[in-house]
Amino acid sequence: DIVMTQTPLPLSVTPGQPAAVSCKSSQSLLRSDGKTCLYWYLQKAGEPPQLLIYEVSNRFSGVPDRFSGSGSGTDFTLKISRVEAEDVGIYYCMQCMEFPFTFGQGTQLEIK
């Protein structure tokens, strides 16, 4: 199985400041079709995960443009340009390069 490793695990940010979460995979997520199957989710308390970013850098429908994704191969980053109170929750990366799909451990973002 592909292992997904996120850092940091807890993240404390002042509102209005930027934040970044790193996700590293144990093998390349580049598929033969040229796409890289790396997704980012945010799970708020008591809610299901909501998709933020798909295929490394594409924002899902309705996701604010303060969220952005980047990376390639095995190293990926989710950035929030200016953190807002509503961004609190657990952020997960997920690889869909091959079955079984696997998730990172989750990064808990809190507001200072």
Place this chain on the structure above:
Amino acid sequence: QLQESGPGLVKPSETLSLTCTVSGGSVSSGDHYWSWIRQPPGKGLEWIGSISYSGSTNYNPSLKSRVTISLDTSKNQFSLKLTSVTAADTAAHYCAKNMADWGQGTLVTVSS
């Protein structure tokens, strides 16, 4: 939209059965795949398995011997069966379309 349904309590050694009802689209539409994901209380996400619009399946090897995912096109639903459950199978279970749109989830507790 997706909505999970099924018993919230299952006895050890019995079978967990859940259904996901899909609205606003057909489970037999091309290029879609339908998945089940679970999350033990206070823990991270685990992909259980997926089924394509044509009915082909992929399962997590950690659960493969106990899992069956199937489509019911007449009811526009897909379902999950997990046999021989133990307390370790207690989790919130989510259904998802293309790992992008998720249901609200349903908690299944395994206890006598």
